[in-house]
Amino acid sequence: MAVIIPCYRVKAHIAAVIESIGPEVCAIYCVDDACPDGSGKLIEGAIADERVKVLYHDTNQGVGGAVLTGYRTAITHGCDILVKIDGDGQMDPSLIPQFVYPIETGAADYTKGNRFFNLENVHGMPILRLVGNGALSFLTKLSSGYWNIFDPTNGYTAIHRSLGELILQRKIDKRYFFESDMLLNLYLLRAVVQDVPMEAVYGAEKSNLRIGRIVLPFFVKNVRNTARRFLVQYLIRDFSLATLEAIAGLALLAFGLIAGAVFWGRSYTAGQLATPGQVMIAALPILSGLQMLLSALNFDMRNVPTVVRHPLALRLRR
Template sequence: MTKSHSPRIAVVIPAYKVRSQILNVIAEIGDIVSSIYVVDDCCPDDSGALVRAECLDPRVHVIRLPKNLGVGGAVMAGYQAAIKDGMDIAVKIDGDGQMDPRYIVSFIEPILAGEADYTKGNRFFNLDSLDQMPRGRLLGNAALSFMSKLSSGYWDLFDPTNGYTAIHCEVARHLPMKKISPRYFFESDMLFRLNTLRAVVVDIPMDAK
């Protein structure tokens, strides 16, 4: 990080059918974060409206998409808002409570230290925690990991479908946002696009949940 000011950290939360969890997720986000972008992906449960009505955190900005774009489209909308507002790093977590906000510091540290442009979670680092993950999902993730290594070129990464990520906003600025897969292959496509930018990607150990 070359800027002299304190780094401005943003959190992007795609919101789709997370009405019962989203407020608790926001409440657990620490003071290190400057802005929180809740991207209502045309949610039928009006998750964004709930946040506007009941969340008093001044860091929160609700972005309502006119049509459902999928998780990738929602994240890109959050990235664009973070870039426009001058954020330095954008951390993406889900709104369903399965990604512990306490990990945010671990995700941004390598980026702040200049050791990474993009960080992502790795649930395979601690083998004991994998007992919580169904065996079929483990096997599927292993297969996807190999396919992702082939397509992205990041041979030392694991758990490519993990959606807990952080990105330097200067790198996000150069992503072809309209071309990135908006739905099921979003995380893997992100790795492919990052490799074309020669971005440094680092895995962050986290427990499976």
């Protein structure tokens, strides 16, 4: 088992994080992502743990780029399960066995943290993060297809090496959208994802994430991923009744909204009420379209991957 820690401006906390990692971990890969504070040099000079290896990026590649570098190195060195934690002290290393257990027992291919599973754990969470995670969770459920998970931007994760090898072959966003983009790619691989309850620790550390900068990009990328997933899963792999319902529902909804807007504009300009026929022409397609979309959505919610793919799980099922 290996732990991967992206290091970017975590100089004040990284040593304590490494020292908290238990003996169940065989290797620790700290990826200095062109850190301006010199986190990598600090680790090499202050940490005597033989499990620790520092990897350097000449240019900043983002958290996703650092994680993928860690995956690649850990897989090359023969590690079977790859755990990723942050270096800012917000993730408790003592929880690592809980993230690994579902993979070891063949219950999941990929595990991720969920800070919202126990309500008492969110009392200290900033309100902006609560609201943002709620909105992002719904968007990511829609774009990734994993309706059974929450807290999609949580970076405390574990993955089996066989899925890690496949992930390395795919084009994944390397910046702050990395965790959400990972979920889409795991869905397209039909991997089983499981949430692990955890508590986040918020202290004096400062996040490098600026909420205002990512709201619009996250929204656009989630819409893009929703369209991509629909194209791959429901048009190429499995053209089903749900596909027809989604297409017809969108068409009817669009027609009803456009017709309603046209009739309203004409009525407003002429100073007359719309006729009952015009109202029905707009309302019936909207209602029918929404019903079809809800039916397609219900099918999608029941289409979450349930068969674990990694080789260990296959052996356990025999």
